[in-house]
Amino acid sequence: xxxxxxxxxxxxxxxxxxxxxxxxxxxxxxxxxxxxxxxxxxxxxxxxxxxxxxxxxxxxxxxxxxxxxxxxxxxxxxxxxxxxxxxxxxxxxxxxxxxxxxxxxxxxxxxxxxxxxxxxxxxxxxxxxxxxxxxxxxxx
Amino acid sequence: xxxxxxxxxxxxxxxxxxxxxxxxxxxxxxxxxxxxxxxxxxxxxxxxxxxxxxxxxxxxxxxxxxxxxxxxxxxxxxxxxxxxxxxxxxxxxxxxxxxxxxxxxxxxxxxxxxxxxxxxxxxxxxxxxxxxxxxxxxxx
DNA sequence: TATTAAAAGAAAAATATTATCTTTTATGAA
DNA sequence: TTCATAAAAGATAATATTTTTCTTTTAATA
Ligand SMILES: [Mn+2]
Ligand SMILES: [Mn+2]
Ligand SMILES: [Zn+2]
Ligand SMILES: [Zn+2]
Numbered sequence: 001x002x003x004x005x006x007x008x009x010x011x012x013x014x015x016x017x018x019x020x021x022x023x024x025x026x027x028x029x030x031x032x033x034x035x036x037x038x039x040x041x042x043x044x045x046x047x048x049x050x051x052x053x054x055x056x057x058x059x060x061x062x063x064x065x066x067x068x069x070x071x072x073x074x075x076x077x078x079x080x081x082x083x084x085x086x087x088x089x090x091x092x093x094x095x096x097x098x099x100x101x102x103x104x105x106x107x108x109x110x111x112x113x114x115x116x117x118x119x120x121x122x123x124x125x126x127x128x129x130x131x132x133x134x135x136x137x138x139x140x
Numbered sequence: 141x142x143x144x145x146x147x148x149x150x151x152x153x154x155x156x157x158x159x160x161x162x163x164x165x166x167x168x169x170x171x172x173x174x175x176x177x178x179x180x181x182x183x184x185x186x187x188x189x190x191x192x193x194x195x196x197x198x199x200x201x202x203x204x205x206x207x208x209x210x211x212x213x214x215x216x217x218x219x220x221x222x223x224x225x226x227x228x229x230x231x232x233x234x235x236x237x238x239x240x241x242x243x244x245x246x247x248x249x250x251x252x253x254x255x256x257x258x259x260x261x262x263x264x265x266x267x268x269x270x271x272x273x274x275x276x277x278x279x280x
Numbered sequence: 281t282a283t284t285a286a287a288a289g290a291a292a293a294a295t296a297t298t299a300t301c302t303t304t305t306a307t308g309a310a
Numbered sequence: 311t312t313c314a315t316a317a318a319a320g321a322t323a324a325t326a327t328t329t330t331t332c333t334t335t336t337a338a339t340a
Contacts, residue, residue, distance in 0.1 A: 052297095069209050077296090125264070125266075127263045153339075155337075183302095195329075215297080
């Protein structure tokens, strides 16, 4: 049995095809999809899938630490199976959201601690700009 | 005439009591209020104020660069009359949002540029944790 | 003061998300 | 393997935030 199934069981939660499908979809994409996008991608394989189930499942997966929720400032949340605190790039041109796969963040939290008396737990860093493709379009 | 009024005129926009009131409220608070909160604070002074006007005004003020919109991951946006790209602290305990008034961000964008081929325009950095008051409550 | 385009206000609509209710199913026991 | 049952899925309604539409009011200019 895979580790996600084990974790669900440990928490007293049922292992369902929908939960595994949503998790696997997130684990196999780099596009940080929204609940709506996830639903649309799964409904062909799971014709009875409902949007409510997607939302409820995302909540569950988030709560047990298998995924994280992103908020880049759109109307809706995006989801990411990479639960590490990592930096995202958001393209103003096409709207895509990508990882910045370098540890720009590495010592940022340590640096921030010097400047506040908050007990810091985590941080979110989003960069906004234009991806290479959109830069080309703009220059034409 | 104050500078905000001048700017509105320059853009061909009318200078209205509602617009000035919303801007002044934002300029005189440190709490990064939501549209709803702004509305509630103003409705006593402006009994005819409507929530739609608050939303439309925030959109206008944002578009002309007098305020910025924050999204710390709640259901709704917050607003800030400080339009500099600065870092925010969000308390998991009481939910308040404060500025981190140190330039933790200073060279962050320069550092990030080394690691991406995006054309970077801006960034958002939010730290999450517990404010001093909430730390005390937790330790009891 | 009169004209008028823009803004305000009121209310409806649109979205995203959450809650409720019924049906189905994963799970563990017999 | 069934069977019982609590949990999850699915359908739908409700909620909350934001946007849109429409009418009335007002800021700006002549
Ligand atoms: Mn990511
Ligand atoms: Mn601020
Ligand atoms: Zn792009
Ligand atoms: Zn606090």
